[in-house]
Amino acid sequence: xxxxxxxxxxxxxxxxxxxxxxxxxxxxxxxxxxxxxxxxxxxxxxxxxxxxxxxxxxxxxxxxxxxxxxxxxxxxxxxxxxxxxxxxxxxxxxxxxxxxxxxxxxxxxxxxxxxxxxxxxxxxxxxxxxxxxxxxxxx
Numbered sequence: 001x002x003x004x005x006x007x008x009x010x011x012x013x014x015x016x017x018x019x020x021x022x023x024x025x026x027x028x029x030x031x032x033x034x035x036x037x038x039x040x041x042x043x044x045x046x047x048x049x050x051x052x053x054x055x056x057x058x059x060x061x062x063x064x065x066x067x068x069x070x071x072x073x074x075x076x077x078x079x080x081x082x083x084x085x086x087x088x089x090x091x092x093x094x095x096x097x098x099x100x101x102x103x104x105x106x107x108x109x110x111x112x113x114x115x116x117x118x119x120x121x122x123x124x125x126x127x128x129x130x131x132x133x134x135x136x137x138x139x
Contacts (some may be wrong), residue, residue: 049078077122085129 001009015023032039050071051057059070091111 046078049081050074053077073122073125080118080122087111 002013043080053074054060058139059067061067062068086109
């Protein structure tokens with residue numbers, strides 16, 4: 001609502017900082033909605049990618065440090081997979097027109113070897129975070 005000031009007869013619109021932030025988020029949400037993109041779907045996809053490798057969405061370790069390390073490692077793997085998928089599609093789009101003229105389709109061996117080296121190193125890193133023993137009490 002607007003109200004007049006005490007010393008000045010002009011009307012002023014008063015709002016709080018949380019109200020301003022809500023209005024800002026609403027405007028941003030409407031702008032993305034009008035563009036035809038659903039931000040929630042993108043976020044849900046990312047969270048699903050982080051939780052999917054773990055049974056029932058629960059980490060197999062205990063302790064804040066180990067949980068934090070495993071979450072960071074999971075996020076890094078998701079990013080690497082996405083980067084790898086992007087690079088593969090880029091390489092394929094460059095190789096396919098040339099390959100159709102001369103040779104059978106295929107990826108450059110260097111890209112495949114580099115990715116396999118990364119996967120091996122990553123498995124060694126994750127080997128340090130073996131699941132902790134779970135002790136069940138009672139029946």
